[in-house]
Amino acid sequence: xxxxxxxxxxxxxxxxxxxxxxxxxxxxxxxxxxxxxxxxxxxxxxxxxxxxxxxxxxxxxxxxxxxxxxxxxxxxxxxxxxxxxxxxxxxxxxxxxxxxxxxxxxxxxxxxxxxxxxxxxxxxxxxxxxxxxxxxxxxxxxxxxxxxxxxxxxxxxxxxxxxxxxxxxxxxxxxxxxxxxxxxxxxxxxxxxxxxxxxxxxxxxxxxxxxxxxxxxxxxxxxxxxxxxxxxxxxxxxxxxxxxxxxxxxxxxxxxxxxxxxxxxxxxxxxxxxxxxxxxxxxxxxxxxxxxxxxxxxxxxxxxxxxxxxxxxxxxxxxxxxxxxxxxxxxxxxxxxxxxxxxxxxxxxxxxxxxx
Numbered sequence: 001x002x003x004x005x006x007x008x009x010x011x012x013x014x015x016x017x018x019x020x021x022x023x024x025x026x027x028x029x030x031x032x033x034x035x036x037x038x039x040x041x042x043x044x045x046x047x048x049x050x051x052x053x054x055x056x057x058x059x060x061x062x063x064x065x066x067x068x069x070x071x072x073x074x075x076x077x078x079x080x081x082x083x084x085x086x087x088x089x090x091x092x093x094x095x096x097x098x099x100x101x102x103x104x105x106x107x108x109x110x111x112x113x114x115x116x117x118x119x120x121x122x123x124x125x126x127x128x129x130x131x132x133x134x135x136x137x138x139x140x141x142x143x144x145x146x147x148x149x150x151x152x153x154x155x156x157x158x159x160x161x162x163x164x165x166x167x168x169x170x171x172x173x174x175x176x177x178x179x180x181x182x183x184x185x186x187x188x189x190x191x192x193x194x195x196x197x198x199x200x201x202x203x204x205x206x207x208x209x210x211x212x213x214x215x216x217x218x219x220x221x222x223x224x225x226x227x228x229x230x231x232x233x234x235x236x237x238x239x240x241x242x243x244x245x246x247x248x249x250x251x252x253x254x255x256x257x258x259x260x261x262x263x264x265x266x267x268x269x270x271x272x273x274x275x276x277x278x279x280x281x282x283x284x285x286x287x288x289x290x291x292x293x294x295x296x297x298x299x300x301x302x303x304x305x306x307x308x309x310x311x312x313x314x315x316x317x318x319x320x321x322x323x324x325x326x327x328x329x330x331x332x333x334x335x336x337x338x339x340x341x342x343x344x345x346x347x348x349x350x351x352x353x354x355x356x
Contacts, residue, residue, distance in 0.1 A: 044208035052213030067108035107243020131170030158199025
């Protein structure tokens with residue numbers, strides 16, 4: 001052991017460096033030719049996670065993207081997918097993924113078209129050899145887009161950080177082979193939605209693009225897209241069409257969302273202030289109206305030599321102010337409204353109460 005606590009090795013005992021390396025020309029070629037996204041600002045050219053609650057439509061949305069890769073149609077009706085001959089491998093963990101994805105994808109491709117798509121049953125990927133075997137098959141058959149549906153079932157114990165790390169080390173074998181990977185993952189059924197996948201927090205750190213999916217009204221979807229190659233995270237609202245078809249109804253950045261929220265808060269406060277002011281104005285108008293009516297009653301009684309009946313006063317008020325004679329009689333007798341401003345002496349005549 002040396003003074004730092006490390007074992008001493010002879011030069012011949014140290015193995016050669018086994019990691020990859022790149023020269024400047026290779027670095028520049030990669031910078032100029034290798035894409036960050038297969039769908040601009042949405043899906044990474046490496047790993048993209050699509051995360052949401054069960055039965056929210058994640059597999060339908062992936063089917064839409066697969067269909068666009070085959071037909072050349074724009075994703076969500078607006079966004080060009082990277083231009084290449086896409087060969088898609090769907091790695092499914094549910095029963096009969098070939099049936100389910102076949103039913104979905106055919107709703108978004110022309111009748112009679114044979115998409116370049118193949119499904120595979122995916123076991124729990126808990127060993128390096130499984131990943132190497134998968135990589136060998138995918139590369140040998142020239143697949144360049146992989147969909148894993150679902151991560152939650154293929155990772156095994158999704159709470160185990162070491163297992164999650166090994167899983168993403170396996171995915172890295174695919175990425176280094178030039179294969180873009182879509183990962184469908186379930187989040188907890190509790191809470192408001194739009195969170196991360198079940199289990200280890202490492203999941204969100206490991207993927208390059210993270211898309212949180214929440215359901216809106218009438219089957220529409222809201223996406224929150226976070227990735228490390230865009231200047232800013234952003235939101236997309238999708239309208240669901242027939243089958244695996246979607247169109248964008250709204251798109252905005254996280255900053256714009258915060259500005260919207262701030263404006264909405266300010267507008268809400270302004271509405272509250274206006275409502276309070278309107279209430280005060282109504283209360284003031286009512287108070288003034290009641291004061292006028294109470295003063296009329298006092299003056300009416302003062303103008304009469306003989307104390308009039310409340311019915312006679314109510315009729316006089318109707319002629320002066322319109323309104324209901326019955327309502328005026330109730331106010332005079334019960335002390336409601338303008339009646340609350342009157343004090344009655346022993347002779348049955350009113351005076352105005354002293355206002356506090």
